[in-house]
Amino acid sequence: MPLGASAAGLDLSRYSLTQTLALPTSTASESSAITWNWDNDHLYVVGDEGEYITEVTRSGTVVSSMRLSGFDDTEALTYIGNGQFVVGEERIQDVYKLSYQAGGTASRGSLATVSLGATVGNVGLEGLSYDRASGQFVTVKEKGPQFVGLGSINFSNGTHTVGSLFTPSLGVADLSDVQTLSGFVGTSYAGNLLIISQESRSLLEVTRAGVVVSSFDFSSISDTAEGVTIASDGTIYLTDETPNIYVLTAAVPEPETFALMFSGLAVLGAVAARRRHA
Numbered sequence: 001m002p003l004g005a006s007a008a009g010l011d012l013s014r015y016s017l018t019q020t021l022a023l024p025t026s027t028a029s030e031s032s033a034i035t036w037n038w039d040n041d042h043l044y045v046v047g048d049e050g051e052y053i054t055e056v057t058r059s060g061t062v063v064s065s066m067r068l069s070g071f072d073d074t075e076a077l078t079y080i081g082n083g084q085f086v087v088g089e090e091r092i093q094d095v096y097k098l099s100y101q102a103g104g105t106a107s108r109g110s111l112a113t114v115s116l117g118a119t120v121g122n123v124g125l126e127g128l129s130y131d132r133a134s135g136q137f138v139t140v141k142e143k144g145p146q147f148v149g150l151g152s153i154n155f156s157n158g159t160h161t162v163g164s165l166f167t168p169s170l171g172v173a174d175l176s177d178v179q180t181l182s183g184f185v186g187t188s189y190a191g192n193l194l195i196i197s198q199e200s201r202s203l204l205e206v207t208r209a210g211v212v213v214s215s216f217d218f219s220s221i222s223d224t225a226e227g228v229t230i231a232s233d234g235t236i237y238l239t240d241e242t243p244n245i246y247v248l249t250a251a252v253p254e255p256e257t258f259a260l261m262f263s264g265l266a267v268l269g270a271v272a273a274r275r276r277h278a
Helices: 255-277
Strands: 015-022 031-037 042-047 052-056 062-069 074-081 084-089 094-099 105-107 112-115 125-130 137-141 147-151 163-166 177-180 193-197 202-206 212-217 227-230 236-239 244-250
Touching (some): 137 177, 193 227
Parallel strands (some): 031 074, 031 227, 062 105, 074 125, 125 177, 177 227
Antiparallel strands (some): 084 094, 177 193
């Protein structure tokens, strides 16, 4: 079980800010979404003006960027494997599949696209996460009303099956991004989601029934963080308009904690043995 995990979930209360990574304002201005590429272990961010996707290492070194053409309000980004990403436009609630090419350009009009809903203004599609276990996508709509969806997206024929996963009642003002935990960390809680609320300055771990099992208050870190992703080792990354990446890691238990845990298990084992003998 990864550090920071518990029987109930990932347990965000064990996480703390361990590093702040500055992003280039030239290509990551107003960074709004972030995703982890499990094939090369790099992070990718997109700004909400739809100008670039920027590739950085997990230590913050800028590797490359790819220009976006024809986009207006890119608020969602997720990696789907084999160098491919899905990017989403908030107001028109359309998603586009692209292959990342360092130094290249992706023109919106030339990409495979699927509409997930009607044009709704600045309260639409805010987050998108690929579920590696099922091949489906989890989506979040900001508000008016808030929406959490789950389903497949078929870029070949332009259709989708995304429907309501649960009716959000999470106690936050908005939904800014979502990240699935399946295929990344844990086993018993692999179905859980990370949902970030920029307006409430809160990161939530939520079951797929809509139950909040843990939370992290980032109000002392950023006022504009609205993107979240996680790597296979359980490290969580937030991004904001500054633009920065904030690295959250779980505390490593002290040696005394392990000693107490194992001594307690030894006592329980001895008691059980005596009972069996009796």
